Amino acid sequence: MEGSVPPEPWWCTMRVLIQLRPSPDVVAAVADPDVTATTADVADGLPGVVLDPSFTPVAVPRPVPAAAGGDPLSLNQSLTFSLSADDASVMVRGEISDDELSTRVTLLPTLRNDVVGVFADPVIESNLTCGGDAPVGDWHDVERLLHVAELHAEGLDGSGVALAVLDTGINAAHVARHLGRDLLLDKDRSWNPDGVTGRPGEFEVNHGTMCAFDTLIAAPRATLIDIPVLLSQRPGGSALDGLLSDAVAAFAHLRTVLEAQPAETRSLVISNSWGSFSPRWDFPVGHPGNYSDNPAHPFNLIVASLEQAGADVLFAAGNCGRDCRDGRCAYPDRPIAGANSHPGVLSIGGVDTAGHRVGYSSQGPGRLALRKPDICSYTHFSGSKAFGAGEPDSGTSAACPVAAGLVAAIRTRWPVSALSPAQLRTLLRRTADDRSDIGFDYDYGYGVTDTLGVLASLRRRATRVA
Amino acid sequence: MRLVTVRLQSQATLAQAIRRLGLTEEEVDSGYGLVLIDPGQDLYGLRVAEEAARRIDPAAGGGPYSDPRIEPYGPPD
Structure with missing residues (x-):
């Protein structure tokens, strides 16, 4: 339900490897390269485990002390490895529901004496894109991946849609020069926090200019x-930070x-x-004044009220992914905090143009809503050149406006009266390209x-409405 | 300055908020002003001096709330 923190979904699972010691003839069959044994041959019906039938069981050799009289339990000695049917074991793959993981892992070896152990089977990815890496593709690749031509063929180009970029200000001339086309910027509806004197569209080229550029790829x-x-x-x-109270005031302006x-x-679209x-700037969790x-x-209240009034609010998930987190990340865990994890917003993780999660993209669960990020979009590509000629548009900072542009394109013909913000979020989640084994995961959310998929769903919806 | 909240009638002014919270004009951030947070609850926000925030009667206003630094998420360091 929107507006409240959902319970942990029952279908969230953990991938596991299960080590078994079946009868010697089964071990021999698994170890024999001329015989194809299946998971069902080895381990049919392990309670609470959804076994992966596509995984071919693997024989695991037994370490044996090389010297006579060696400690059979120690790995810190000279060893040989035995694949004989009496020594070896067998590995199969499966999934266990998160909510009963600890119970199952504890009980399985006691319920089934052929189970030797249950081990995590983490996703392994090589060469994840990290901060400082060269761009992966360019913004025309993003245009292609977003199917911008197909969007525009259906009249979805952002015409008439207001798209607010809350950031360091936009340099419109830079954006237009690097896009190779004019852009629309509404100075009357733009707004400065108290004390900021620059004029809309005329700020120094920086992070906000990158974000503006990236919104316009799809819209x-x-x-x-x-x-x-x-x-x-x-x-x-510093020159490039603000206070959350400035964002409160900005959202109040956007309501008008x-x-x-x-x-x-x-x-x-925001x-x-x-x-x-950092939690250093916040009251502790549990304090009534806490933000995270x-x-x-x-701020979390004004986000909720603006979403309820009809705004599509998107937040970057953050750059605190475990693989190569930003040096500024100070949350010890669950870095998607505050409004970035709000149930009424889309929290956007980042993938490169090869479709792989960038290593710095923050992973869930979120602090306000558990199932974050919601979806992923593209980042780390050569685009605005706001940080120099060879520098990518990077961070979930780029993924968020790329996704915001897609939302703005959809809004061209699907205003809030026809598709509420909650319905649009559901549409984007439901049609996302799933990158995990089953549904939602804390790396990619519902997918890219x-x-x-969005266009097909909108066509079906239009037919139903007609 | 601290972020606090106050419930007032719709179309409220900063002067009304100051009176309701028992503050002086010098104790509030007049540049920031009075910000409508949730019209459904007639809830407003304002920034006040730290000492003044401590003095506010909980029956009159909410907070103080944290007002953390916010920074761009990119490029990653």
Whole structure:
């Protein structure tokens, strides 16, 4: 249910390897390269385990002390390895439901005396893209992967859709130069936090310019609203950070933008490629003033109320992925915090143009809602050149506006009156290209956005409505 | 400055918030002003001096709430 933290889904599972010691004739069959043994031959019906029948059982040799009288339990000695039917064991693969994992792992060897052990079977990925790596493809690859031509063929190009970029401000001339086309930026509906003096579309080229560029890949006719919320003027602040209270004020401004639109054509997409890296700036979890884990914090409330009023709110999941986290990440675990993990927003993880999760993309569970990130979009490609000619548009900072552009494109013909923000989020999750074995996972969420799936679903919906 | 909340009638002003919370004009961030957080609850936010935030009667206002630094998520370091 939207608006509350959902329970852990029953279908979340953990992949496991199960080591068995079946009868010697079965071990011999598995070890014999001329015989094809199946999982069912080795381990039919392990209670609570969904075995993977596509996995061919593997014989595991037994370590044997090389010297007579050696300790049979020690691996810290000279060993030989025996694949004889009396010594070897067999490995099969399966999944155990998360909610009964510890019970099953403990009980399996006691219920079945052929089970030697149960081990984690983590996803292994080689050469994940990390910060500092060269771009993987360019923004035309992203255009192709997003099926922008197909979107535009159906009139979905962002025309008439307001797309707010809350960031460090936009340099419109830079965006237009690198896109090779003009862009629409609404100065009247743009807004500066107190003390920020720059003019909409005329800020220095930086992070916000990258985000603006990336929104326009899928939605070139969207109307940008420039909200430089990260240009703090407070004492002690750096050039590129802000305070959450500035974001509260920005969202309050965006409510006036949304409510000024006619109800039947209302749409507002809000792209947020920022967050709080450290619990040091927050009250502790459990304190009534806490932000990271507290749905009653004023910013989390205003996010909820704006979503309820019809805004599509997207947040970057963050760059605290376990494989190569940003050096600023200070949460010891569960780095998708505060509004970035809000149940009413889309939390966007990052994949490169090869479709692989970038190593820095934050993994769930989220702090406000567990099932985060929601979906993934593209990052780490050569695009805006906001950070220099050879530098990629990177971070989940780039993935979020790429996804926001897709949402804005959809909104061209599907305003909130026809498709609520909650329905649109469901559509994007349901059609996402699943990258795990079964459904949702904490690396990719529901998967990578799939434009063709979205279009097919919208066509079916249009037929039903007609 | 601290972020606090107050419930007022719709179309409320900063002056009304100051009166409701028992503060002085010098104790609030007038540049920030009074921000509508949730119209469904007539809930507003404002920034006040740290000492003033401690003085607010819980029956009149909520908070103080954390106001953490926010930073761009990219490029990753």
